[in-house]
Amino acid sequence: MSDIICKAIQEQKVIEFTYDGHHRKVEPYCHGRSKKGKESLRGYQIAGGSNSRRVPFWRLFTVAKMGNLTLTDGSFTGDRPHYNPNDKDLSPIHCNI
Numbered sequence: 263m264s265d266i267i268c269k270a271i272q273e274q275k276v277i278e279f280t281y282d283g284h285h286r287k288v289e290p291y292c293h294g295r296s297k298k299g300k301e302s303l304r305g306y307q308i309a310g311g312s313n314s315r316r317v318p319f320w321r322l323f324t325v326a327k328m329g330n331l332t333l334t335d336g337s338f339t340g341d342r343p344h345y346n347p348n349d350k351d352l353s354p355i356h357c358n359i
Contacts, residue, residue, distance in 0.1 A: 263331055264293065264301065264356065266333055267290055267293045267325070267331075267357070268293060268356060268357035269333065271292070271293060271358060271359055274289075274337050274339070275333050275336065276289055276334045276337065277290055277305075277333055278310075278330075278334055279328040279330055279331045280330050281328055282312075282313055282327065283311075285310045285311065286307055286312070287310050287334075288305035288307050289305055289306040291304050291305055291345055291347075292304040292345075292352055292358040294352030294353060294356050295352060295354060295356075296322070297353075300324050301325040301326065302323060303328075304323075304349050304352065305321060306319070307321050320345075
């Protein structure tokens with residue numbers, strides 16, 4: 263999955279996956295290891311469901327919990343407000359915008 267995530271970040275392509283029982287569309291910005299040692303993705307969810315019902319919204323996803331990951335044809339500009347390429351919650355960072 264890491265290869266697909268990094269490819270999506272490099273090409274600025276929207277990804278889709280299921281997470282916590284919800285289908286989600288996400289702009290991927292930063293992929294790395296969380297402070298808890300889990301492969302994670304910082305992304306901006308643009309569509310789909312969430313337990314908090316806050317969409318669109320920035321989120322940190324645990325890669326192991328992502329199902330049916332798909333790279334879509336949809337693209338994004340990579341200039342969302344409040345994005346920090348030096349994400350303090352991810353270290354090391356494997357790939358980012």
